[in-house]
Amino acid sequence: MKYIILILITVVLQNCSTKIYLEKDFYSNFTLKTERENFLNKTVNQTIKQSFSEPLNDSTESKYISAFWAMELIQYHDTLTDKVIKYCLSDFFNRSLEFQRALLEVIYAVYPNQFHQEAFELLPRLNNSKLFAMSVYYLRESLSVDSLIEITNQFEMKFMTAKKDPIIRMLKFDLQTNFRNNLNPPPLIDFLKHKIVDEKITIYSLQRLNRNYPGLLIIKKPDGKFLRDDSGEIFSVPQLARAISDLPGFITNGNTPEGIFSIQGTDVSKNVFIGPSPNLQLVLPFEVKPSIYFHNKRKESQWNIELYKELLPDSWKNYLPIFESYYAGEAGRNEIIAHGTTIDLSYYTDKSYYPFTPSQGCLTTKEIWSEETGRLIESGQLKLINQLNDLNISEGFFIVVNIDDKQFPVTLDEVKKIIEEAER
Numbered sequence: 001m002k003y004i005i006l007i008l009i010t011v012v013l014q015n016c017s018t019k020i021y022l023e024k025d026f027y028s029n030f031t032l033k034t035e036r037e038n039f040l041n042k043t044v045n046q047t048i049k050q051s052f053s054e055p056l057n058d059s060t061e062s063k064y065i066s067a068f069w070a071m072e073l074i075q076y077h078d079t080l081t082d083k084v085i086k087y088c089l090s091d092f093f094n095r096s097l098e099f100q101r102a103l104l105e106v107i108y109a110v111y112p113n114q115f116h117q118e119a120f121e122l123l124p125r126l127n128n129s130k131l132f133a134m135s136v137y138y139l140r141e142s143l144s145v146d147s148l149i150e151i152t153n154q155f156e157m158k159f160m161t162a163k164k165d166p167i168i169r170m171l172k173f174d175l176q177t178n179f180r181n182n183l184n185p186p187p188l189i190d191f192l193k194h195k196i197v198d199e200k201i202t203i204y205s206l207q208r209l210n211r212n213y214p215g216l217l218i219i220k221k222p223d224g225k226f227l228r229d230d231s232g233e234i235f236s237v238p239q240l241a242r243a244i245s246d247l248p249g250f251i252t253n254g255n256t257p258e259g260i261f262s263i264q265g266t267d268v269s270k271n272v273f274i275g276p277s278p279n280l281q282l283v284l285p286f287e288v289k290p291s292i293y294f295h296n297k298r299k300e301s302q303w304n305i306e307l308y309k310e311l312l313p314d315s316w317k318n319y320l321p322i323f324e325s326y327y328a329g330e331a332g333r334n335e336i337i338a339h340g341t342t343i344d345l346s347y348y349t350d351k352s353y354y355p356f357t358p359s360q361g362c363l364t365t366k367e368i369w370s371e372e373t374g375r376l377i378e379s380g381q382l383k384l385i386n387q388l389n390d391l392n393i394s395e396g397f398f399i400v401v402n403i404d405d406k407q408f409p410v411t412l413d414e415v416k417k418i419i420e421e422a423e424r
Contacts (some may be wrong), residue, residue: 012344019389021278026376030272031369036063036344043070052084056091061099064088069107072244074378076108076349085111089118089204093125104134104351105253109245116142123151127159130331131169133251136171148174166327170250173320183209183405184324188316188415190421194313196223196260200387201396203263205338206415209405211242213257216410217365217418219387226419227387234419235387236412237380239338240356240364241400250328253360256336257284259325260311261398262293266385267337275342275414277367277381280388280399282337284329295395301331308387311397338363338398340381353406363400 011337029035032356047070049161054168069079077085085347086101088095107115119138125171126132132155143151152172174180188206199222203413206217217237219227227235240257249257261282268278283293285308290298298306308326309317316322343357356366365380376382403410 005006008146009227011322011330021382021384021389023379023382024085024375026276026379026382027374028272028275029374030136030275030342030375031371032374033371040074040344043074044076047175048076049080052080055279056088056095058096061096065099065102068102071106072109073343075110082114083110085115085231088264090124091124099126100128100131101134101252105245105247106132107246108134108138108410112138113141122182123155126155129155129159130251131170133167135296136175139253143380145178151161152335162417166286167250167331168319170248170324170327174248180405181210183402185402185404186313186319188312188401188403189418189422190315191219191399192419193224196311197295198222200295201263201391201393202258203396203398205239205241205256205400206403207241207256207258207400208407208410209402210407211240211246212409214238214353214356214409216412217273217363217384219391221391222393225423227391234412234416237365237384238409239380240353240358240366241352242356242358243361244358245360246358249324249361250333252327252329252333256334256361256400257325258327258402259322260308261325261400262288262295263338263394263396263398264288264292265394266388269337273341274339275367277340277376277379278339279381280340280384281399284333285326286329286332287334288298298312325400327371332379333361335363336363338365338381338384340365340367340379342369344381 013147031182034182049068051067053062054063056064085107092103107119116139119135123135126135129292136152139148141347152168156168168353192204202220202223203217204220205215205217212348219235231234243253243255245253247254249255261284264283265279266278267281268276285293286303290300290303290307298307305326306324339362341357345355345357348354348357355368357364366378366382367376367381368378370377
């Protein structure tokens with residue numbers, strides 16, 4: 001009988017134990033040096049050059065789109081791509097909407113200054129708000145703000161539905177307030193003190209407005225205290241919220257939108273660029289119905305701005321930038337998660353966010369892999385997931401907030417006093 005009891009106790013303890021992920025247990029063939037060399041060679045010679053050697057038509061559009069994305073990923077261009085991109089812009093209105101969007105994205109990401117005249121000539125004929133906004137943002141360095149506002153007003157008059165379009169709303173706010181050059185958010189402490197829902201965690205990703213610099217993730221427990229590590233220090237993980245395109249967050253494949261996401265547990269991606277470390281599943285407003293977003297706390301079947309506003313502290317309710325996640329969801333963005341990375345860091349050695357890797361709009365932590373063994377050496381992602389497993393809470397809210405526009409990474413030292421004051 002005592003052996004049966006011992007077995008039962010052992011089973012109970014095993015079920016109650018926290019799963020701890022160790023770096024040495026994670027492997028990715030994609031991170032081996034030979035695989036990375038093969039991938040880069042194939043990307044340049046096949047995905048890009050071979051695709052661009054074929055005439056552009058309806059049947060080859062998909063190859064060109066893949067080439068555009070590859071150029072962004074590895075930050076690549078040469079005389080061939082320069083010539084092809086210029087031709088594609090001249091053939092813009094003969095191509096599909098998907099092709100047009102991918103083309104504007106690649107010039108935004110890879111050619112920030114080269115095709116302003118071509119983009120300007122597109123504007124009068126554009127009738128899609130997403131393409132229009134991408135073109136306007138691309139032209140910020142060559143046209144005055146007043147000119148861009150006038151062009152946007154003309155677009156709005158031409159297409160009356162634009163007045164209700166979330167992309168145009170955010171674009172006009174950006175142009176009219178110039179908030180990206182005059183960031184003045186409400187007090188951060190109000191957000192850190194604010195309790196959204198009882199018995200749920202709140203994760204904050206404190207970011208710079210300029211997403212070329214990594215931000216910092218911290219976790220507030222249901223009791224209002226911020227999670228600490230074994231040494232008693234506030235737990236934090238550096239996190240990048242930059243897309244490879246660097247487009248605004250309310251546009252497809254743009255930076256992670258500022259605002260509130262709902263945490264929906266963890267998962268493991270099959271995407272070779274994300275890798276095998278567990279990721280944090282996030283959803284935007286409109287991506288799921290309110291009851292799922294609010295963890296079954298709401299009966300409403302349709303989204304409206306007041307539902308989202310209820311999540312905000314009073315001082316933030318009229319600060320439009322924090323609504324970017326709401327309007328991004330309304331505009332159709334989805335599948336934004338917090339994950340690790342297996343992308344070759346060498347593509348970005350000259351970038352201010354190195355050794356982080358950008359994404360297509362998700363939040364990424366730093367992961368270092370051995371090119372000899374394919375094993376994970378260092379992972380901010382496992383550090384995060386292990387802490388969440390230890391808390392044994394899989395639901396809550398995830399808040400991305402731009403705290404300022406300083407030109408260096410967010411550090412714990414600069415926000416520690418505010419966090420401690422919020423706890424008191």
